[in-house]
Amino acid sequence: MxxxxxxxxxxxxxxxxxxxxxxxxxxxxxxxxxxxxxxxxxxxxxxxxxxxxxxxxxxxxxxxxxxxxxxxxxxxxxxIAKTFQITTLFPRLTVRDNIRMPILEREGRGYRLLRRADGEAGIEAEVQSLIDQFELGDLADKPVRDLAYGQQRLVEMALTLALKxxxxxxxxxxxxxxxxxxxxxxxxxxxxxxxxxxxxxxxxxxxxxxxxxxxxxxxxxxxxxxxxxxxxxxxxxxxxxxxxxxxx
CATH class of the missing domain: 3.40.50.300 (P-loop containing nucleotide triphosphate hydrolases)
Structure with missing residues (x-):
């Protein structure tokens, strides 16, 4: 490597x-x-x-x-993944929903982007792991638009890391x-x-x-x-x- x-x-x-x-x-x-x-x-x-x-x-x-x-x-x-100078998030969706989206896309399950991955514990565990890693637990179920700008940058980093x-x-x-x-x-x-x-x-x-x-x-x-x-x-x-x- x-x-x-x-x-x-x-x-x-x-x-x-x-x-x-x-x-x-x-x-x-x-x-x-x-x-x-x-x-x-x-x-x-x-x-x-x-x-x-x-x-x-x-x-x-x-x-x-x-x-x-x-x-x-x-x-x-x-x-190879890159974050951008201007956040590319979905402001009306929660932090949790934003983080789930690239994981589902990565797994070829984009058709259910806005639904909780019930019965797919692995996906939800990965979402939670990223929330914990970036210290977003208290913000996980808030719309991204309600977050401070620095917190939004953390969400963007979490999204990028979700691409593995x-x-x-x-x-x-x-x-x-x-x-x-x-x-x-x-x-x-x-x-x-x-x-x-x-x-x-x-x-x-x-x-x-x-x-x-x-x-x-x-x-x-x-x-x-x-x-x-x-x-x-x-x-x-x-x-x-x-x-x-x-x-x-």
């Missing part, structure tokens, strides 16, 4: 180069963060990995299998979350399965330095450097380009 391997990945829109010759690895159990200034190409990279965008060059491999030309839906089935991914991309999990609720996101990331490979794209440096074991710095579509949090914090060029200035 070699995980995700990216080699020479490039993306061009006409004459505009947004990703150039990126080499990147994400192995089972990794906790990596991708940071960089505005326009660095972080979201483009995530969209290339998930299949939302097709690369102009290079390879993306999962356990040695070339998936570069596969579409997004196929990659989800192979175990092997590669999880968290796209700005703390975006729009009040500072008083950021600890909810941090704790949720810390409780993710240990064998899950996690890539965090985030601007909250406190969160990044707390949960990431390695940090990759992207500048103008190219990787500037990669290292441990302490190595990145001590890197003068990174401080000048990013950490010491404004965040995007």
């Amino acid at each position: 070699t995980g995700l391997e990216v080699r020479g990945l490039s993306k061009r829109f006409g004459g505009l180069v947004v990703s150039e010759n990126i080499d990147f690895d994400l192995k089972p159990g990794d906790r990596k963060a991708l940071i960089g200034p505005n326009g660095a190409g972080k979201s483009t990279f995530a969209n290339l990995v998930t299949g939302i965008l097709a690369p102009s060059g290079g390879e993306i491999r999962l356990d040695g299998r070339d998936i570069s030309r596969m579409g997004e839906a196929h990659r989800v089935k192979l175990g 991914p092997r590669i999880l991309i968290l796209d700005e999990p703390a975006a729009g979350v009040p500072s008083s609720e950021t600890s909810l996101i941090t704790r949720a990331i810390e409780r993710l399965p240990q064998d899950l490979a996690v890539l965090i794209i985030e601007h909250d440096m406190d969160l990044v330095f707390r949960v990431a074991r390695k940090i990759v710095v992207l500048v103008q579509g190219r990787i500037l450097t990669e290292g441990t949090p302490s190595e990145i914090a001590a890197n003068a060029q990174v401080r000048e380009l990013y950490l010491g200035g404004g965040h995007d």
